[in-house]
Amino acid sequence: MDGIxxxxxxxxxxxxxxxxxxxxxxxxxxxxxxxxxxxMRKACLDMGLKPHEILTISGxxxxxxxxxxxxSYGMHTLHGxxxxxxxxxxxxxxxxxxxxxxGDGDGYGIGGNHFTHTARRNVDLTxxxxxxxxxxxxxxxxxxxxxxDMKTKSSPHGSIEFPFNPITSAIMNGxxxxxxxxxSDTRHLSMLMQQAIEHKGFxxxxxxxxxxxxxxxxxxxxxxxxxxxxxxxNHDTGDWKTACEKAMVWDDTIYTGLFLHxxxxxxxxxxxxxxxxxxxxxxxSEALTKEQGDRIISRMM
Amino acid sequence: MSSGQFEFTLAIGGAAGQxxxxxxxxxxRLFTRRGLWLYAYNAYxxxxxxxxxxxxxxxxxxRTHSHGDNLDMLLCLNQDxxxxxxxxxxxxxxxxxxxxxxxxxxxxxxxxxxxxxVKQLSNRSRNRVIQNTIALGVIxxxxxxxxxxxxxxxxxxxxxxxxxxxxxxxxxxxAGYDHAVENFQPLSEPLPAGAKPLALWTGNDALAMGGAAxxxxxxxxxxxxPSTGVLHWMARNGRDLGIMVRQAEDExxxxxxxxxxxxxxxxxxxxxxxxxxxxxxxxxxxxxMMEIPAVFINVMRAGPSTGVPTKTEQGDLWQALGxxxxxxxxxxxxxxxxxxxxxxxxxxFNLCDQAQCPGIVITDLLISEGTFSADPDEINLYPEIDxxxxxxxxxxxxxxxxxxxxxxxxxSPRALPxxxxxxxxxxxxxxxxxxxLISDEFTDPHKRRRMVEKRARKIANIIEQIPAPExxxxxxxxxxxxxxxxxxxxxxxxxEQLADKGITANQxxxxxxxxFHARAVIDAVGRAKRTIIVENNYSGQFYRYLRxxxxxxxxxHIRKYDGEPFMPHHIVDGVLEQVAGKTNHYxxxxxxxx
Numbered sequence: 001m002d003g004i005x006x007x008x009x010x011x012x013x014x015x016x017x018x019x020x021x022x023x024x025x026x027x028x029x030x031x032x033x034x035x036x037x038x039x040m041r042k043a044c045l046d047m048g049l050k051p052h053e054i055l056t057i058s059g060x061x062x063x064x065x066x067x068x069x070x071x072s073y074g075m076h077t078l079h080g081x082x083x084x085x086x087x088x089x090x091x092x093x094x095x096x097x098x099x100x101x102x103g104d105g106d107g108y109g110i111g112g113n114h115f116t117h118t119a120r121r122n123v124d125l126t127x128x129x130x131x132x133x134x135x136x137x138x139x140x141x142x143x144x145x146x147x148x149d150m151k152t153k154s155s156p157h158g159s160i161e162f163p164f165n166p167i168t169s170a171i172m173n174g175x176x177x178x179x180x181x182x183x184s185d186t187r188h189l190s191m192l193m194q195q196a197i198e199h200k201g202f203x204x205x206x207x208x209x210x211x212x213x214x215x216x217x218x219x220x221x222x223x224x225x226x227x228x229x230x231x232x233x234n235h236d237t238g239d240w241k242t243a244c245e246k247a248m249v250w251d252d253t254i255y256t257g258l259f260l261h262x263x264x265x266x267x268x269x270x271x272x273x274x275x276x277x278x279x280x281x282x283x284x285s286e287a288l289t290k291e292q293g294d295r296i297i298s299r300m301m
Numbered sequence: 302m303s304s305g306q307f308e309f310t311l312a313i314g315g316a317a318g319q320x321x322x323x324x325x326x327x328x329x330r331l332f333t334r335r336g337l338w339l340y341a342y343n344a345y346x347x348x349x350x351x352x353x354x355x356x357x358x359x360x361x362x363x364r365t366h367s368h369g370d371n372l373d374m375l376l377c378l379n380q381d382x383x384x385x386x387x388x389x390x391x392x393x394x395x396x397x398x399x400x401x402x403x404x405x406x407x408x409x410x411x412x413x414x415x416x417x418x419v420k421q422l423s424n425r426s427r428n429r430v431i432q433n434t435i436a437l438g439v440i441x442x443x444x445x446x447x448x449x450x451x452x453x454x455x456x457x458x459x460x461x462x463x464x465x466x467x468x469x470x471x472x473x474x475x476a477g478y479d480h481a482v483e484n485f486q487p488l489s490e491p492l493p494a495g496a497k498p499l500a501l502w503t504g505n506d507a508l509a510m511g512g513a514a515x516x517x518x519x520x521x522x523x524x525x526x527p528s529t530g531v532l533h534w535m536a537r538n539g540r541d542l543g544i545m546v547r548q549a550e551d552e553x554x555x556x557x558x559x560x561x562x563x564x565x566x567x568x569x570x571x572x573x574x575x576x577x578x579x580x581x582x583x584x585x586x587x588x589x590m591m592e593i594p595a596v597f598i599n600v601m602r603a604g605p606s607t608g609v610p611t612k613t614e615q616g617d618l619w620q621a622l623g624x625x626x627x628x629x630x631x632x633x634x635x636x637x638x639x640x641x642x643x644x645x646x647x648x649x650f651n652l653c654d655q656a657q658c659p660g661i662v663i664t665d666l667l668i669s670e671g672t673f674s675a676d677p678d679e680i681n682l683y684p685e686i687d688x689x690x691x692x693x694x695x696x697x698x699x700x701x702x703x704x705x706x707x708x709x710x711x712x713s714p715r716a717l718p719x720x721x722x723x724x725x726x727x728x729x730x731x732x733x734x735x736x737x738l739i740s741d742e743f744t745d746p747h748k749r750r751r752m753v754e755k756r757a758r759k760i761a762n763i764i765e766q767i768p769a770p771e772x773x774x775x776x777x778x779x780x781x782x783x784x785x786x787x788x789x790x791x792x793x794x795x796x797e798q799l800a801d802k803g804i805t806a807n808q809x810x811x812x813x814x815x816x817f818h819a820r821a822v823i824d825a826v827g828r829a830k831r832t833i834i835v836e837n838n839y840s841g842q843f844y845r846y847l848r849x850x851x852x853x854x855x856x857x858h859i860r861k862y863d864g865e866p867f868m869p870h871h872i873v874d875g876v877l878e879q880v881a882g883k884t885n886h887y888x889x890x891x892x893x894x895x
Contacts, residue, residue, distance in 0.1 A: 004743050006735060008701060009724055021726070022735060026742040051724040067726045068738060073718035074726030075564060077557065078587050084554040088561025088569065089718070091545055092519050096565065096719055117550040274545045281545055282566035282717065286516020286686045292542055293682035296510060300500035300677065
């Protein structure tokens with residue numbers, strides 16, 4: 001439309017490019033988030049998901065602009081609230097594939113309360129966090145995952161706060177699928193995304209997605225030298241204790257891959273009796289039946 | 302008694318944990334089954350054990366609109382109640398108390414003291430709440446009723462707990478009844494019966510039922526007095542009615558879950574009090590920006606901050622008007638009583654769906670936690686449901702689907718996620734018709750203006766669908782009383798009392814706050830001889846709103862902000878003082894210490 005070069009959305013994607021949204025990303029050239037977006041397009045293509053079957057929900061931040069660059073239904077909600085919105089959306093229409101995208105500040109900082117409880121409730125959605133260990137959109141301040149001693153505009157003398165560990169936190173809070181990815185390894189990341197979307201329950205993929213502009217500590221080079229895939233080490237994804245130990249490793253080695261996969265805990269929609277029959281509540285008739293109305297009145301008499 | 306009708310007010314006082322609720326609910330059921338109109342107000346505190354609770358139950362064979370001014374019978378469950386409230390009884394009044402533990406105070410002439418030797422009557426039962434059941438027997442006799450009326454009520458109340466519990470209570474109640482037969486005088490005029498049995502509900506029940514009738518399929522809440530009753534009703538009835546009920550981690554999550562559920566097409570609602578609503582407000586703005594219809598209920602309590610959690614106030618009007626950052630449209634309505642609260646919800650949902658915007662229902666503790674009779678024939682559980690312009694299936698449109706198409710009415714057909722061919726992104730950032738953001742890379746002042754105007758236009762059409770307020774009572778009255786929300790009933794009763802004192806008054810009761818029928822209000826106030834605004838707050842929140850919307854001033858104010866609701870005589874006294882020229886700003890004195 002006038003002045004903006006927008007593309008028409010493809011109804012039935014045949015290539016990863018067909019999952020492009022109306023506009024292209026406004027991220028800085030070299031931003032890690034491109035790798036995440038590309039991995040997501042590839043995962044959805046490989047799974048044969050149609051745009052109308054996906055609801056992509058984000059909060060606020062550079063990475064939260066992602067729904068606008070992706071061909072699906074989307075909601076670009078408030079800062080930190082994407083998981084709460086997504087819980088409502090998923091529970092009201094549990095036939096949708098709900099993917100939540102955002103950053104470390106959005107999800108682990110302002111949205112931390114919802115992160116805890118969405119994991120605990122095992123809401124069937126996939127949460128992809130683009131973790132760059134910095135606040136980018138506000139031009140470079142500490143984030144919950146910023147390392148000790150890190151110097152930013154809000155910590156010119158170095159951070160004195162211990163960073164948040166999304167992986168151990170998710171495991172402790174009862175998440176049933178907990179993984180870590182690296183945006184430069186899109187093959188691996190896309191594979192993790194497929195597994196996560198297929199998983200019935202809350203799945204977290206915390207992705208190292210370096211900020212090229214404001215974080216000069218945790219760069220692509222920093223991670224490339226350190227990341228090791230758990231899959232190459234015969235990690236037992238049913239063992240939460242080892243998963244936590246490996247998630248705490250932060251030195252010459254930093255693990256990526258699937259830390260924990262719990263397959264026998266029902267997701268919230270599966271446990272919710274109101275959804276036992278009748279399809280999504282969003283599609284049901286609003287009107288009460290005569291029998292329901294009579295029961296309401298009789299209880300008042 | 303007034304107007305030759307039967308009217309009777311009973312109060313029960315005690316400490317939290319003494320079991321006031323059970324005799325209260327047994328009597329409430331007994332009265333409504335007899336077809337009597339009950340208006341019950343429970344003054345209580347934020348405490349689980351101890352403190353002072355004072356339940357006022359006013360019953361009549363005509364509709365009751367407040368808890369009234371008078372007290373006819375007082376049941377004291379502890380000494381504190383005797384000490385605080387015996388003085389409220391006048392000639393003909395009766396005070397019932399456990400004479401083993403409570404010493405009667407100095408009663409007014411003509412007050413009948415009704416001591417119950419509980420140990421003796423209960424056969425030295427160890428049941429701590431047995432005095433309550435004995436008292437029910439006494440009250441039943443004093444009201445001129447046969448014992449079997451109470452026996453039936455006890456069986457219904459305790460039937461679930463088994464025969465032993467039923468028998469213990471029936472025996473105790475019988476002992477109280479027989480004791481009263483031998484020792485006390487019943488009412489000269491026994492409790493009448495109405496035309497048909499009535500139903501019993503609280504205002505919170507009514508709000509929840511309004512949601513059920515409106516087709517709410519998603520209800521979310523975080524417990525907060527005095528709105529928690531809505532959650533309890535939904536949790537009890539949700540599975541039967543196909544309503545999903547989610548208790549969230551905080552009110553921020555509550556409101557955002559509601560927005561998510563509403564966006565995919567479910568009618569979604571939440572209720573809270575002012576503190577919780579403060580946390581919800583950013584989500585209210587997000588619903589406006591993304592054009593998602595949802596209903597938020599704020600049950601006001603005395604603030605600010607934690608305030609007085611169990612006390613009533615009309616202090617959140619400006620909070621509702623200013624909920625969320627930005628300059629945007631929201632609908633706001635303040636129901637006037639429980640039945641109106643019930644009807645408000647489907648009405649609000651239909652308008653929100655039409656305008657694709659958030660709606661706020663503001664009510665207060667007085668309505669929400671009050672217990673009232675209701676005529677079951679007046680409760681319409683099958684209201685008209687209008688979901689507005691919504692796309693739930695169908696072929697993809699030719700060319701592009703514009704979620705925020707700039708139409709003449711401002712309303713753009715809303716495709717629900719899941720419908721093939723209509724994929725789009727909704728955003729809390731400003732966006733163009735095709736929902737591409739115009740907030741960051743592509744800012745454009747002309748498009749911004751266009752979208753602001755589009756959203757505003759949707760609301761402009763709503764006012765035609767809501768009724769304008771009308772003066773109730775004689776057109777040429779000496780005094781016009783203006784109130785909003787829950788004060789309608791008590792103002793109406795004050796007007797009746799004023800008539801007995803030779804002052805004619807009428808009322809302008811405001812229900813819809815936004816949109817506001819400014820023309821109709823200017824017209825009504827313009828015809829008034831003397832205008833007085835009655836509000837349950839300190840600063841005259843509605844008065845200031847009236848000025849902002851109409852430019853009008855008024856002649857006087859009656860304001861109460863001590864946490865307790867108006868009684869009719871508070872308003873009567875305020876009017877009399879103002880008519881006599883003594884003041885134009887009357888603050889009633891709260892006589893009952895609760």
